[in-house]
Amino acid sequence: MPELDPEYLAGAAAGTLRLQRCAKCAKCRFPASPLCPSCLAWDFDWIDASGRGQLWSWIRMHKPYFKNLDREVPYNVAMVRLEEGPMMISAVDGDESGLRIGTPLTVVFRPIGGVPLPWFTVAATAGSAADGR
């Protein structure tokens, strides 16, 4: 697995989704990058993200592309729009039948190959999945 940002990994290990936020324009970005793509400022802070997002789309992977992946095919992969703006790839817990565009999601953390990483679960607010569009 290629290297992931240590600050991001440390956040995940501590149970928080950490994002870089531009010190000048306050926009968040993912993945880690030395300068802000909005205003080109180099100063940034790491923040604890809200952990909330919405489902942009998802797929079910059937082809076993990886020899040593800690997941069995078929498995889902989700594209999540974080509340702070950035999109990220992750996965969603449980049965996919209720997933719709805009389904509200909440971050949880699951070990993959022994490394805790952000994962998502359908947000527990009543009726939210149905209203998510």
Add this chain to the structure above:
Amino acid sequence: MTTRDAVAIVGVGTTEFGQLYRDRTANRSAYALGAQAFTAALADAGLERDDIDGLICARLPNYTRMADMLGLRRPTYCLSIDGAGRMSAVAVQLAIGAIQSGLARAVALVYGNNGRSAGATYGGEEGGGPTAGYDTAYGMTSPGAYVAMMYQRYRELYSVPELALAPLAINNRNHAMHNENAVMRTPLTLEDYEKSRYVAEPLRLFDYCLINDGGVAMILTTPEIAAKLDRPMVTIRATASSGDLTNFYTSDDFFQASCASVSDRVFTEAGMSTKDVDCLQVYDNFTPTILFSLEGFGYCAPGTSWDWIRDGRIGLGGELPVNTSGGHTSESYMQGWGLHVEAVRQLRGEAGSRQVPNCEVVQYICASPITASHLLVRS
């Protein structure tokens, strides 16, 4: 400066894709495949090797090796571009620029792809996009999976029924049956499609491009030189491109903004509209890309292309034949290069039983992180 008809495509060459595919044990070099295509293109143009003073190599490990193999010791213009599908149209644009500016008079574009021999999978441990480290942790990999992500959203947004992609895969196969050079020529039915396995659901095997070996070459030059050759004249009336550069192959608007920008510029430059196009060659790494291209370039409204393409409209004899040689899912996955050659063959009237009658204008479209399009004409 306008590019309007300033450059002609005078030579095209392809390897025998089907024959190469049937020999499953061969271990081919990309250079040899590129060289075969180059010599074929040179003969097709009726030019001598020493007439070539520009060389653009694609997907070849090293342009010096290719140049040395072809005996092109001192080209006035030479460069390499990577083997991404989006780059075939970009290579043509580079050649146009080189010829128009006088940096070269006759540019050979040489593409060699030994993906099958090399065991390419386009996913897994191989390469990956800017967020590969993050995405592969979850098992997310391969351009097909990122396109599947777009299609899953598209089909929910527009209430698209199951099996809506099947007519695209079948259309390509029907066309490949008219192409002796194609890799996949056995008939493909709706039932075959439905029974095929998922790769990245909702995409199935037949929605995917092939992985095969082959080479493609084209020779571009000035209309003055082209006029001296005993070949029908094909020129590039207009070309345009636009990036849609993010961390993902998944574009959050299905490449619609980049397509709209390119469409506007390419048609304006040519003084044409979609109605003038006799035949369309669409970059189809995966079948949904055809839908995104048709909508992005104004052939039909957003969300309607899956319905628009049904009932033979894009087949031979239909209103707008698309991917007449069989496209990337049935002819050969030459990353857009083969589609360029098919455009030329159609305009010259050399497409045999798949010839589009009175074909005068062909559009090439690639909807991708570098979206591009050309309008090619018989001059």
